[in-house]
Amino acid sequence: MTPVILAGVKIFSKKVLTNKTRRVIIKAQKTKRKEMEEIKMTKTIMDETAAYELELFIENDSYLYETYIKPYIQCLYKKHIKGVYDKEKALIGWERIATEGAKMYENEFLNVRYYRVFNKATREEAARQLQEFFLEQVYEGV
Secondary structure: OOOEEEOOEEEOOOOOOOHHHHHHHHHHHHHHHHHHHHHHHHHHOOOHHHHHHHHHHHHHOHHHHHHHHHHHHHHHHHHHHHOOOOHHHHHHHHHHHHHHHHHHHHHHHOOOOHHHHOOHHHHHHHHHHHHHHOHHHHHHOO
């Protein structure tokens, strides 16, 4: 007989369940749904302070600058010279840099995963701020 897992509880037969066990399982499922809804809400809310903190960390980290930012600025500079530079498309690269910066920030300072503190909306805001900060270097070249 294969076990059935309901709300983290391993059950071998559905017929064996008592009313009390069913209530416990239903309550656990409702709690799990609420937690998932809270996680979805935190993905959409942007934290300005966290975005600013992430931006400052990325701007002042020499490893990130040399390995990610400098080559990306050179690439954008070439696109600017060709006349095909698009700010909206360039933002995707800045978002990738913001994600890498969040991962490095996690390794240095956090005890939780980076996406708990720097959700997608926060990283996007940090990417916009980085794009504005490095825009002059993109137009002039590094």
